[in-house]
Amino acid sequence: MFIGLDLGTSGLKGVLIDGGQAIRAEATAPLDVSRPHDGWSEQDPGSWLRAADRVMRELGSQADLSGVRGIGLSGHMHGATLLDAGHHVLRPCILWNDTRSHREAAELDADPRFREVTGNIVFPGFTAPKLAWVRNNEPEVFARTALVLLPKDYLRLWLTGDAVAEMSDAAGTSWLDTGRRDWDDGLLAATHLTRENMPRLVEGSEVSGVLRDDLAGQWHLPKGVVVAGGGGDNAASAVGVGVVKAGEAFVSLGTSGVLFAASDAYQPDAASAVHTFCHALPKTWHQMGVILAATDALNWFGRVVERKPAQLTAELGELQAPGRTLFLPYLGGERTPHNDAAVRGSFLHLDHATDRASMTRAVLEGVTHAFRDSFDALIGTGTRIERLIAVGGGSRSDYWVKAIATSLGMPIQIPAAGDYGGAFGAARLGMMAATGAGAEVATAPQIARSIEPDMNLAPAFAEAHARYRDAYAALKGRA
Known part of the structure; x- marks a missing residue:
């Protein structure tokens, strides 16, 4: 064991x-x-x-x-x-x-x-x-x-x-x-x-x-x-979900947000603010975009309105097109692609019709737009993403995962019941060290289902992402 x-x-x-x-x-x-x-x-x-x-x-x-x-x-x-x-x-x-x-x-x-x-x-x-x-x-x-x-x-x-x-x-x-x-x-x-x-x-x-x-x-x-x-x-989470070869990737909705792609070669592009690190297995590397506040942003909003995150997401129903309200999830600065430690979060375009549910959607959409930023940065470096798995506590929200799938334009796989995160990946690495086994131990988990993008909403998400990028640029311009 x-x-x-x-x-x-x-x-x-x-x-x-x-x-x-x-x-x-x-x-x-x-x-x-x-x-x-x-x-x-x-x-x-x-x-x-x-x-x-x-x-x-x-x-x-x-x-x-x-x-x-x-x-x-x-x-x-x-x-x-x-x-x-x-x-x-x-x-x-x-x-x-x-x-x-x-x-x-x-x-x-x-x-x-x-x-x-x-x-x-x-x-x-x-x-x-x-x-x-x-x-x-x-x-x-x-x-x-x-x-x-x-x-x-x-x-x-x-x-x-x-x-x-x-x-x-x-x-x-x-x-x-x-x-x-x-x-x-x-x-x-x-x-x-x-x-x-x-x-x-x-x-x-x-x-x-x-x-x-x-x-x-x-x-x-x-x-x-x-x-x-x-x-x-x-890297340990990647071993846990079998993301150890080029083309394989995962999106992690944890305290921070990560878009992680395995690579069989060292191919850095520092100017993009994409992280290029060694993987946890020999002769492998990985690239990732990092968002400093993912579920941390939803947890923060939940504390403000005195609701648990699960209660907030349960109020949302089916995925909707993004509204006019925007949320920039930069509660403690941001990494990819901005490398901006000083920027802070903002709600924009609040009006009399804004209610708790619309603000919750804006928070989820803000993190989704940040993932799109990381996705674009990774693709811009030549990184291949052919299979995408969701992990982390936020992946329990189908609404959030579907929003990310729609924004990125690709399906996201949800593992079957079980914990395939860092602890599981660490246990696999412990097995490798104790037995001499190699990367064959790091198999992909059984997939329970695939959440498909809503292509009818894709143009609305693309337009909202463009407004999100403009909002950050305006915020920087006033700094």
Whole structure:
């Protein structure tokens, strides 16, 4: 049996799968995010360890863990977890959706080496500019920083005692030579760091270490359980839904929104703000467009009107043509295609007829238009998308998925009942590491149904998307 642990922004999830990849147990522990200032987003790394212990004990209460052979890890990317020489945490982790380092990001991005080597823009959410911000604003913390880890890799350090990262997550730091799959000494030096400050690198399907004996005893696991390299949350999710070959893609409606396409070659186009990263499997890469607020936008609106998101979407009925009201879902800035940390969300064209349902539709449509932006950017780089699967909590809304299918002009497949997200993909990577299996493990899930685009509404969605792009341009023009 194999365990996958997925460290998400709002919770840590664990799944237990057997040799046939059937889920035998699952558990979740919630996590909190601190936002002490505008644009800041932080988390206590100690809470990840407590959540993992809770999840492991819950899995053990549901199933016998004595046959576990491997553990895989998945987690939210880009977070800066800073440790001293004794591996003590120096400050709260600065998360992926934190935009405080936008000035530092712009300064690093002005150095042409970063785009040339990493294949990506230096976004404010990436790890390198966060370290530059710490050096500028918390010099005493920077001076004591001996090791920089990504969030899931701090969890790994606790599990195994080994400081290790893997390629898919490391590609989001702005320090990795994404084509060569290795740290770049020149980029590290640009932020006053060296390889000594970085973890060892492995592929996601490789063994990164062995579970500590004391933890194995506490959780009733056998000794010698291997811990796989794992993957960043999106790469692990791709392994979970079998998106591992060129032409395969998924759209993720989670806290953030992602349009992810697998690639069998390294083909960056940094200027498009498309992310080009290593995949969690050897000799594979992926490209993706990222929206910083997807279900996060609907959750925000739900808090404002005091309704649960499921209640809001249940009020909508069948898909309608977009109304005049627009919503720009830039609650904390935006990545693809704008690379704009300062922009903020807006409702436009509200009038006396605007009600809660029409505002809900505008929120869903705004995120849909943002996905269309990412789709156009990916296609513009030459990326092929022939099969598209929906994952994430927002994919439970047929209205939302149909809106996205209509805007993109292609069907979207819905997996059959089951969790095929980051935790499941991490468990598959744990299976690969423990057994020596390869990409053949990452099969596509059974598809329950396909949501087809409504081509009668396609022109209306295209017109609304054009107005959405014009609204962003006008907003930038007034800034």
